[in-house]
Amino acid sequence: MTFRRDPDGTHPPLDHPGYRSTALRHPKQPLVLMPQRLTELTGPLLGPGRLGEHDNDLTVQHDGEPIGQRIVVHGRLLDGDGRPVRGSLVEIWQANAAGRYKHRADRWAAPLDPNFEGVGRALTDADGHYEFTTIRPGAYPWGNHANAWRPAHIHFSLFGTSFTQRLITQMYFPDDPLFFQDPIYQSVPESARSRLVAAYDHDRTTDHWALGFRFDIVLRGREATPAEDA
Numbered sequence: 001m002t003f004r005r006d007p008d009g010t011h012p013p014l015d016h017p018g019y020r021s022t023a024l025r026h027p028k029q030p031l032v033l034m035p036q037r038l039t040e041l042t043g044p045l046l047g048p049g050r051l052g053e054h055d056n057d058l059t060v061q062h063d064g065e066p067i068g069q070r071i072v073v074h075g076r077l078l079d080g081d082g083r084p085v086r087g088s089l090v091e092i093w094q095a096n097a098a099g100r101y102k103h104r105a106d107r108w109a110a111p112l113d114p115n116f117e118g119v120g121r122a123l124t125d126a127d128g129h130y131e132f133t134t135i136r137p138g139a140y141p142w143g144n145h146a147n148a149w150r151p152a153h154i155h156f157s158l159f160g161t162s163f164t165q166r167l168i169t170q171m172y173f174p175d176d177p178l179f180f181q182d183p184i185y186q187s188v189p190e191s192a193r194s195r196l197v198a199a200y201d202h203d204r205t206t207d208h209w210a211l212g213f214r215f216d217i218v219l220r221g222r223e224a225t226p227a228e229d230a
Contacts, residue, residue: 011192013187019144020145022187051121055122058132059134062115066113066116067097068135069136070134073213074129074131084124086126086128087123090158091120092157093154096112096138098110099152100138108141116135150182152178154170167228171215173213189226195226198213
């Protein structure tokens with residue numbers, strides 16, 4: 001099977017000086033293509049049995065409701081030819097409405113929400129569609145540079161048929177005022193940045209309940225969604 005590389009100008013570089021941690025973790029030598037072996041072909045199955053009842057609704061996973069603006073994030077997972085990718089495991093993780101992760105390493109002075117874990121998962125249907133109900137995340141500070149704040153975002157992990165077939169990307173919200181100083185967003189070639197920004201979807205917005213956002217993800221080709229290369 002021939003592997004089609006995405007065109008130049010799609011994904012961020014492995015080493016981006018403005019994003020300080022890339023200097024520590026990007027490869028210093030040319031990448032080596034490793035053939036698939038038995039362990040890659042017989043890994044854990046990622047089918048419906050891996051999903052819980054409320055895995056795609058992050059607002060009902062506890063006895064109480066989380067604080068914040070309720071949103072519905074949905075879209076389609078497509079291959080490079082525009083065909084739906086069926087049965088793919090889509091996972092998300094995010095900060096709460098105050099911009100804090102439920103993680104022991106996140107200790108900045110924002111409140112934790114006891115009714116919000118910030119993680120979810122779903123399988124794409126026959127049309128490649130996925131959907132999550134969650135809370136709009138807040139911005140948060142980080143140590144990359146002086147007065148650095150990450151724009152509100154949701155992390156996406158996309159699996160094929162095994163753990164070796166995985167892509168990771170981020171979804172941003174329209175017109176975020178913090179785009180200008182975020183080196184992760186700025187590391188993406190300018191022509192591809194719009195593919196990381198969700199569109200407000202009034203048709204999916206529910207009256208007196210939740211705002212809707214659409215975020216389609218394209219795996220390969222000229223319209224590929226920028227991903228964290230490995």
